[in-house]
Amino acid sequence: MIAAVSVVAVAVALGSCSTDGTMDGSAAHDVAYEDSVAPEAWRDAPMDAQEEYDDSPEQPFQDVTTSPLSTFASDVDTASYSNLRRQLLHGVAPEGVRIEELVNYFDYDYPAPEADAVDPFTVTTQIADAPWAPDHQLAMIGVQATAAVPTSRGNNIVFLLDVSGSMGEPNKLPLLADSFELLVDQLDEDDTVSIVTYAGSEQVVADSVPGDQRDHLVRALRELRAGGSTGGAAGLQTAYELASKNFVEGGNNRVVLATDGDFNVGPSTPEQLTDLIEEHARSGVYISVLGFGMGNLKDNTMEAIADHGNGNYAYIDTIDEARKVLVDEFDSTMFVVAQDLKVQVEFNPATIAQYRLLGYDNRRLEDEEFDDDTKDAGDVGAGHSVTAFYELVPARGEARGDDLDYQTVHAGDSTDFLTVHVRYKQPGATASTEVVHPATASAYTRTPSTDFRFASAVVEFGLAVTGSRHAADADPGRARERAAAASGEDAYGLRSEFVGLIDTYLGLTE
Numbered sequence: 455m456i457a458a459v460s461v462v463a464v465a466v467a468l469g470s471c472s473t474d475g476t477m478d479g480s481a482a483h484d485v486a487y488e489d490s491v492a493p494e495a496w497r498d499a500p501m502d503a504q505e506e507y508d509d510s511p512e513q514p515f516q517d518v519t520t521s522p523l524s525t526f527a528s529d530v531d532t533a534s535y536s537n538l539r540r541q542l543l544h545g546v547a548p549e550g551v552r553i554e555e556l557v558n559y560f561d562y563d564y565p566a567p568e569a570d571a572v573d574p575f576t577v578t579t580q581i582a583d584a585p586w587a588p589d590h591q592l593a594m595i596g597v598q599a600t601a602a603v604p605t606s607r608g609n610n611i612v613f614l615l616d617v618s619g620s621m622g623e624p625n626k627l628p629l630l631a632d633s634f635e636l637l638v639d640q641l642d643e644d645d646t647v648s649i650v651t652y653a654g655s656e657q658v659v660a661d662s663v664p665g666d667q668r669d670h671l672v673r674a675l676r677e678l679r680a681g682g683s684t685g686g687a688a689g690l691q692t693a694y695e696l697a698s699k700n701f702v703e704g705g706n707n708r709v710v711l712a713t714d715g716d717f718n719v720g721p722s723t724p725e726q727l728t729d730l731i732e733e734h735a736r737s738g739v740y741i742s743v744l745g746f747g748m749g750n751l752k753d754n755t756m757e758a759i760a761d762h763g764n765g766n767y768a769y770i771d772t773i774d775e776a777r778k779v780l781v782d783e784f785d786s787t788m789f790v791v792a793q794d795l796k797v798q799v800e801f802n803p804a805t806i807a808q809y810r811l812l813g814y815d816n817r818r819l820e821d822e823e824f825d826d827d828t829k830d831a832g833d834v835g836a837g838h839s840v841t842a843f844y845e846l847v848p849a850r851g852e853a854r855g856d857d858l859d860y861q862t863v864h865a866g867d868s869t870d871f872l873t874v875h876v877r878y879k880q881p882g883a884t885a886s887t888e889v890v891h892p893a894t895a896s897a898y899t900r901t902p903s904t905d906f907r908f909a910s911a912v913v914e915f916g917l918a919v920t921g922s923r924h925a926a927d928a929d930p931g932r933a934r935e936r937a938a939a940a941s942g943e944d945a946y947g948l949r950s951e952f953v954g955l956i957d958t959y960l961g962l963t964e
Contacts, residue, residue: 553813622680641665652689653682715752
């Protein structure tokens with residue numbers, strides 16, 4: 455089998471398909487793949503030579519006696535999954551695979567918070583044996599946000615659209631226009647829309663237009679033409695100026711950037727752009743990023759922008775993916791219910807000897823940053839869920855020496871596996887609140903739920919695709935069987951589509 459290269463980028467997710475959406479998974483490839491047929495082996499594809507992904511090393515196993523805490527920022531992005539789909543369906547060896555984004559692409563049946571709950575999310579845990587390492591265990595942690603939108607005030611949205619020469623392909627600018635037309639359909643007279651385009655220079659196409667003037671906005675989208683270089687930084691400045699001018703106190707103030715990420719004029723590196731974006735995020739204007747196209751996709755730049763701009767990052771490869779992100783998940787994309795959400799897991803040395811966080815490689819935090827309210831983390835939107843997996847090596851009851859001269863670690867006699875600490879801020883707040891959820895002995899099961907089995911199949915496939923050094927005998931074929939058996943109701947066909955993607959991968963590698 456040809457292992458794909460594991461490369462990951464800078465840091466922050468969109469959740470999974472909402473229960474009230476209209477997406478038909480059977481038509482998932484209408485735009486980007488209408489002329490494509492998956493080849494029989496990996497392509498040596500020159501079109502991908504200019505794509506850029508950052509590489510964050512995966513976490514090795516940690517010893518609980520010396521590293522009892524694991525801390526990471528939440529991530530609800532989903533770009534990695536749809537980008538993986540695009541790569542496989544074009545026969546290109548996967549790059550930029552972030553396991554947590556594969557997992558968080560799907561919807562899971564976590565309990566939602568009660569209407570009068572103090573905290574805007576619930577925490578659930580489940581532990582079972584690891585399918586790829588029978589002597590190990592797998593802990594699934596789920597954070598489910600409330601679906602209640604925190605404000606009834608209007609949207610102030612600026613479309614920031616890349617119309618440079620690199621966007622002049624069918625799966626770029628035309629798909630972009632179709633996608634934003636879907637977004638326009640979600641708006642009304644209480645919303646304000648501005649449109650800024652950028653190529654060699656920026657241009658204000660629509661300034662403070664009421665959201666119910668659909669024909670005017672759609673006409674502006676249909677008249678877009680690609681050409682010129684890519685001066686994204688100047689466009690960002692103009693977009694932020696318009697967002698600030700129309701700022702809605704207590705509302706949703708957001709720039710939605712659509713691009714292939716190829717900024718080649720002016721400040722263009724993730725580091726240069728994030729300074730600008732962080733400054734505006736502190737003012738309450740957030741940014742979400744939609745990636746389009748192939749060949750020169752700058753995944754690292756787009757993820758960095760979303761992470762530092764308190765937004766989310768999705769990759770749009772089809773019109774149905776656009777519908778999923780901008781229609782079915784409109785509230786979770788636009789309205790934050792928990793800001794700077796961090797997770798810290800404390801492991802019990804009496805039951806766990808070693809652990810490894812699967813994914814979140816560019817989202818890991820220092821343990822002391824968990825309590826630091828100045829440390830930026832991921833924001834969670836209305837209805838979003840965040841799922842994380844840990845691979846655990848059980849302690850098996852053996853005595854463990856710590857080899858320390860000046861301190862002794864006592865395991866104690868608790869039968870808990872771990873305790874999940876979640877820290878978050880209410881939107882706009884500066885001080886955080888902590889929620890504590892222990893995973894007791896009862897969290898372990900020999901008959902894991904359908905969601906656990908499906909999500910663990912996604913993880914196993916991700917380990918195989920990335921060629922993980924710690925994957926034991928992770929097998930995409932076994933992952934396929936488990937995913938197929940755990941598809942459940944699958945109202946939108948997303949889980950069955952995933953099974954089909956594994957088939958495509960197997961056909962390309964066997």
